[in-house]
Amino acid sequence: MMRPLSELLTALADRVASTVVSEEAGLALHVSQLDLELPLEAQIGPGGELAASLPRGRLATGFDPLLGKMRARFEVRPR
Amino acid sequence: MSGARSSSRAYPVEEFLQALTAQLDRAQDALALKVSGTERPLTWALKDLAIDLRVFIEVTERGQVTWRSAGPGEDGASTVHLSLTSITRPMVEENSFRFQDDQDPRGITQISDDAALDPDEQRKLGWMGVRTVGQLRKLDPVAVEAIVGIPVGRLQAALQAASHPAVTSQEVVIRGGRPLLAIRGANLSGHAPPEVRMAGVPVEVLEWKPNRLLVKPQPHHTEGQVEVLTGGRRATAFFDLGPERAAEVAERAAEHEVDAQANGAAPANGAVHATGPQGPAQAGGRP
Numbered sequence: 208m209m210r211p212l213s214e215l216l217t218a219l220a221d222r223v224a225s226t227v228v229s230e231e232a233g234l235a236l237h238v239s240q241l242d243l244e245l246p247l248e249a250q251i252g253p254g255g256e257l258a259a260s261l262p263r264g265r266l267a268t269g270f271d272p273l274l275g276k277m278r279a280r281f282e283v284r285p286r
Numbered sequence: 287m288s289g290a291r292s293s294s295r296a297y298p299v300e301e302f303l304q305a306l307t308a309q310l311d312r313a314q315d316a317l318a319l320k321v322s323g324t325e326r327p328l329t330w331a332l333k334d335l336a337i338d339l340r341v342f343i344e345v346t347e348r349g350q351v352t353w354r355s356a357g358p359g360e361d362g363a364s365t366v367h368l369s370l371t372s373i374t375r376p377m378v379e380e381n382s383f384r385f386q387d388d389q390d391p392r393g394i395t396q397i398s399d400d401a402a403l404d405p406d407e408q409r410k411l412g413w414m415g416v417r418t419v420g421q422l423r424k425l426d427p428v429a430v431e432a433i434v435g436i437p438v439g440r441l442q443a444a445l446q447a448a449s450h451p452a453v454t455s456q457e458v459v460i461r462g463g464r465p466l467l468a469i470r471g472a473n474l475s476g477h478a479p480p481e482v483r484m485a486g487v488p489v490e491v492l493e494w495k496p497n498r499l500l501v502k503p504q505p506h507h508t509e510g511q512v513e514v515l516t517g518g519r520r521a522t523a524f525f526d527l528g529p530e531r532a533a534e535v536a537e538r539a540a541e542h543e544v545d546a547q548a549n550g551a552a553p554a555n556g557a558v559h560a561t562g563p564q565g566p567a568q569a570g571g572r573p
Contacts, residue, residue, distance in 0.1 A: 213312040220330040255301035273340035280334040
């Protein structure tokens with residue numbers, strides 16, 4: 208599903224927990240950095256807005272747009 | 287270059303980049319909101335982003351560079367590599383033009399018709415990063431002619447046309463509990479303070495700069511023409527304080543007059559002095 212790039216970035220980061228806590232072990236693991244490198248379907252739309260999506264399947268067809276690429280680095284910041 | 291083989295439209299590069307940075311701001315805001323809204327101790331922040339886009343780069347007849355997304359089955363698309371990184375506020379301020387400091391922030395497209403620069407000349411100045419009259423004024427016309435080919439005479443005529451006083455906007459501001467009128471524009475004062483009339487009546491000019499004046503409306507001022515006279519030239523516009531503001535102006539002015547009389551000072555509407563960035567000065571043209 209094509210959606211604004213801002214929403215795609217937010218959704219991608221949101222799926223990775225920045226902190227994992229094990230009460231059993233009495234430990235918490237903090238992730239400090241997240242690097243993503245992904246193929247990207249992208250379309251420049253009205254107002255120059257970039258709509259983007261991850262590829263919709265593993266098999267390429269003649270109807271698919273040319274894929275680009277995205278590399279995003281996220282850092283964990285305290286509140 | 288490509289023909290019209292795809293139904294997707296081409297968009298100016300500047301428009302795309304503006305939209306992209308706005309999208310990244312929205313992503314940062316959304317990620318930050320999750321912290322404040324969900325009581326999470328930590329959140330993600332986007333640090334760097336690199337995107338490879340498959341596009342056709344086109345140049346319009348007006349010299350504008352546009353990008354069009356490559357469609358399915360299209361050959362020969364270019365790959366554009368974009369790398370973006372987050373920067374701090376001081377870095378933004380250091381690398382950005384401060385429009386609020388511009389002595390004449392009017393766009394070069396607003397120069398009056400008789401000496402207006404044509405779209406081609408405006409575009410050439412845009413390539414040089416010149417978008418306002420204030421920026422244009424700082425340039426050496428001879429150097430501009432040598433670099434982008436705009437004749438010296440055309441630039442001088444445009445600068446001459448842009449040197450007339452002009453009022454672009456007004457707003458009511460509250461200072462010391464009293465409503466005042468801030469007049470924005472260009473060339474609104476020189477070495478001496480300007481004379482300002484509201485609905486034909488001179489008013490006290492409290493502060494003056496070439497791009498901003500602060501004046502004290504009289505109690506009866508509600509709407510009408512505002513005139514700024516400076517250096518033998520005149521700029522006009524219309525003001526409308528609105529019923530609430532006008533009532534506030536009248537009420538505050540009455541209170542001020544009572545206080546002034548109680549202290550043995552002259553009434554407010556009899557004061558003839560004005561103070562501004564240049565220090566105390568006489569405001570001219572009072573009846």
